[in-house]
Amino acid sequence: MPLTSLAALPARVPPRGADDAERLDNVSPAGWRSPPPRPVYELLVIGAGPAGLMAARAAAALGVHVALVERHQLGGVSLNDGCIPSKSLIRTGRLLADMRNAVNFGALAPAEFGFDFPAAMRRMRRITARISRTDSAMNLAREGIHLFFGTARFSGADTVDVDGLPLRFRKALIATGSRSALPDIPGLAEAGFLTNETVFDLQVLPHSLLVIGGGPLGCELAQAFARFGSRTLISHSEPLFLPREERDAAQMVSDALARDGVEIHLNSTVTKVWMEGGHKVVELVSDGNTATTRVDDILTGIGRMPAVLGLNLEAAGVAYDAVAGIHVDDFLRTSNPRIYAAGDVCLAHQYTNTAQASARIVVRNALFFGRQRMSTLTIPWCTYTDPEVAHVGLYVKEARQRRIPVKTFTVPMHDVNRAIADGEDDGFVKIHVREGTDKILGATIVARHAGEMINSISLAMAAGIGLGTLANAMHAYPTQGEGIRQAADAYLRSRLATPWSALARRWLRR
Missing domain, CATH: 3.50.50.60 (FAD/NAD(P)-binding domain)
Known part of the structure; x- marks a missing residue:
């Protein structure tokens, strides 16, 4: 755009x-x-x-x-x-989502509970x-x-x-x-819009909000405002949100936004905005098809x-x-x-x-x-949607571009006991190592607390600690961070298939 x-x-x-x-x-x-x-x-x-x-x-x-x-x-x-x-x-949006989901935890939430946006x-x-x-x-x-x-x-x-x-x-x-970078959309300036510099000055919750841009800022605020009760739409010009992240991570964010009621428009471009009857009318083009929608506010989140x-x-x-x-x-x-x-x-x-x-x-x-x-520097970062998407180091695509052989160990969060108990089992831990070694090249975590979990991998990478050593380090149980240890255990199991391991097994059975 x-x-x-x-x-x-x-x-x-x-x-x-x-x-x-x-x-x-x-x-x-x-x-x-x-x-x-x-x-x-x-x-x-x-x-x-x-x-x-x-x-x-x-x-x-x-x-x-x-x-x-x-x-x-x-x-x-x-x-x-x-x-x-x-x-x-x-955090407020997350609380509202938990209240709506209270029955799944045995709690009797009130049939109607209010939300005070000014508060x-x-x-x-x-x-x-x-x-x-x-x-x-x-x-x-x-x-x-x-x-x-x-x-x-x-x-x-x-x-x-x-x-x-x-x-x-x-x-x-x-x-x-x-x-904030602004998209060049005819009529947008005249109709008025919000950026991250002005959205936090809102005093009244918009009845409807269009978010332009599916990067971290756009996804985070689209989910939050949907949880507040706004009719929220998000338009992104690419086929998946968070274009820098791995496809399965980006898809989980898309699924999470849809569950929270966000109306998703991928491969879509906003081509025109105008005022009509006190509302902003937005023209969206996707695959040659043109549609219009009416909203109270527009938030641009296309980048900086x-x-x-x-x-x-x-x-x-x-x-x-x-x-x-x-x-x-x-x-x-x-x-x-x-x-x-x-x-x-x-x-x-x-x-x-x-x-x-x-x-x-x-x-x-x-x-x-x-x-x-x-x-x-070893640089971790996180997108604070629910679930969060955190990453550190190389992606598989980057490693292959550098001709570095990669092996990946993945643990779904639905295999992590604490995530199951918490009812927060959407996501995964994915750790990439240089093939034939336990050197950690990078990792992606999708989980409700991914931003907290990625720090241990970032520390291991900065200190030169391999994935095998992480497997031998004791973790408190039960925690969602156990997903990292399980990925490390998967690495150790993979080593059992080496010729040296086969010799060791024969020696033990002699």
Whole structure:
């Protein structure tokens, strides 16, 4: 689907109650007074999202003179418009789904139970306000970080202008993150739409909602709003959701959305939007067939683009493009050796944990002559649908493209005792090893708690622990993580078919 420019930076929304006022006071305090600037900063960080905050705090803790520049809100998308608010609403949706399924657990749910959407949004704001305290402007100042609110533009190879205030640096980190990408659909802008930057400002639950895009954000919020009671539709231009994930995992997500009542339109493109009778009318084309539907709101979730515009990178000699973002080497250096980049602005993996890990690399490499490579990281990620889809390492397709022989061990969750007892037996554990060894190449887990389960495999890969060793490690019983041990046991059983095992059996039977 063709894209237009990035979504406009949202204006500061008036506080929605005391909790939202507290969050805004923490992340964007009114009347903030910038400190007198130093003649030169050892590290200047542009962008106070997960990467920028991690780098600034880590460097300041080591006694480095740090300047941190943020033009909108501390915490970035993750705190204010992404991970934290979305997961709080997803948790509410999961509770509603469990209540509707209570009879299967022997509980007598009321015939009618209400849902208070404004109350769920207030809970979300309480959570974001609480978490915002950690990285508040006042806390950063107490740690010795010079915090400047404003728009940063490079004015030279070692200087930045922040709304007319010049700041010099020895090393700089660009961590401006990413912004919502908007589809180029005639009439969409005129009809109005939601993005992740505005959907959490809703005060009234939409009676009907169309989600454009079947990536992680689109699938997560489509399921949540369907569970809230909205008539929810999702349109995706490809034949399966989550196009990066394995087909069986993507199909399970599709099945889960359908069970929750989401109206699914795969291989479909939104070609036109217009207003009619107070509703948004959407034209959908699939396999040459055209259909229309009427909805109250439209949420675009087609992806994100690096936030590089307006930085005047040319003045600093930093190479970039609008799609891939800032060009960096494996040490996260840009074409200007004084300047590094981290997080969504330069990486293909746009996740909070990746942003934070890349920021740690920058602190080591830029300030302490480190030589850590980004390519050495083991990066897990998770889509928080129900069931969740978590992955780490290589997919089978990627391994074969690299001519790496692969053997896969799969355990369905309906063979895991705790998953059966919990009534959460949809999904599987799938672990890939290099054939002939127990070296773990990658894994995909589809389960209700897949995001928690993938961490043990990520740890094993980072520590060089093989699948055979995981089989010998004791796991608490019963847990859903037993699925990982069962996959490891399957690996050990496969070793019994080797010639050496056959010799051992003959020796035992002598």
